[in-house]
Amino acid sequence: MNRSLAASATAVAVLALSALTTSSAQADTSSERLQKSIDEQIAEYGGTQVSDYAVAYDDGAVVVFPNPVTGEAPDNLGTGTRQGRAQSYNLDTDPNDNVGLRSAVQGCPSGWTPNSDWFCFYQYKNFKGKRWQFKDTSVGYAANWGFDNKTSSWVNNRSDWVIDTYRILDSKCRGKDSMFVMGHGKSSAVDSRVDNKLTAWKAQHVKNWPGCS
Template sequence: MNLRKTFAFAGVAILTAATASQAHAAETDELQQQINTVLANTTGGVQISPNEIAWEGGQAIMSFPLAGEEVAPPSSQAAIDLQTKQAGVSKQSIKDAVSAGEALAAASDSCPTEAFGNDWYCFYQFKDFGGRRLQWNQTHHATVFFSQFDFVNKTSSWSNKGGKYIYVEGRSQTGYDRSCLEKPIVLWQEAPHTSKAFVGASLDNKADCFWTSS
């Protein structure tokens, strides 16, 4: 190989690496833009990691897929710290669970497992547990509006890891949250320890609010 060809190949390699780096940076910027949009459209949210937002000290956490990914990853350490606090379990018990070989970070759907307490439930932006993951673990007898988390009409799949029943409803009047209270449209019920990879075409992107059993 002559010197001219060597320089040509080197130039192509450098250009390819630079293009890949620029593409990754663009994807990362897009992720931050999505997070910024949710923060701007909601109240009380705090970004706790490069891809997560928490509300009310971790009572609700939204996780975004990382750049170039389609599924949100298992909880970051920052989210784990909030989850253990919300569930009332110690960090030592989590470490013990790991050493005992119990599943810690996630099952196939990445909703926090029972190691963090027996009540985590998650909603997903896309079917097959893809896109953004919005999760809770507390009892909510009062209706929770997805509009508070910029997640109106964005649920395509769900996972209920805990012992509660989750009741998901739609608004009878578009753009009016109180219609979830006054005349809700019942969409589906989530039994304890169940999940659904797709809610079905008739229910896709229809969820506006939910409440739970004790």
């Protein structure tokens, strides 16, 4: 091999090694940013980390954090599930379980029966940012999990529930404004008039829902 070819081969090898090192450093930085966000969530709102992306709560809520690169939260709990911890919260971790998960809609878990379906609130439009997901929590205040005035899109996989959302008008709950209704389905963007204004919700069984009269 002549000197010119040897120099070219060396340059290519250096560039490849540099790209690999840069990619690895970026992955490490993203992982650190993700973990920092989870640590901050737990420090302020409690809960237990049940995967690389998710924090679970005794009341049945799960907060799933977005990938720092894509800005989207992964399906269900994401990768790195802590099986023991997840199971202690009765969370489904196996999509092939016939009584557990079936699929996901914009990351929001869907099960084989209505009782294993979830409804989800998203931090940003188009289902991006943090995802706050619930299965059995029929009444809630967003501030309990850190998304007071932070909802811009949603998914409701529960065909048996309709979720009414509200904005509480003052700290003593002496009034409320209706925001939007979450029927079975999804919305990539709530109306601009109610964007980032949700503070509470109440889920009702479809047959008991009074409708929009």
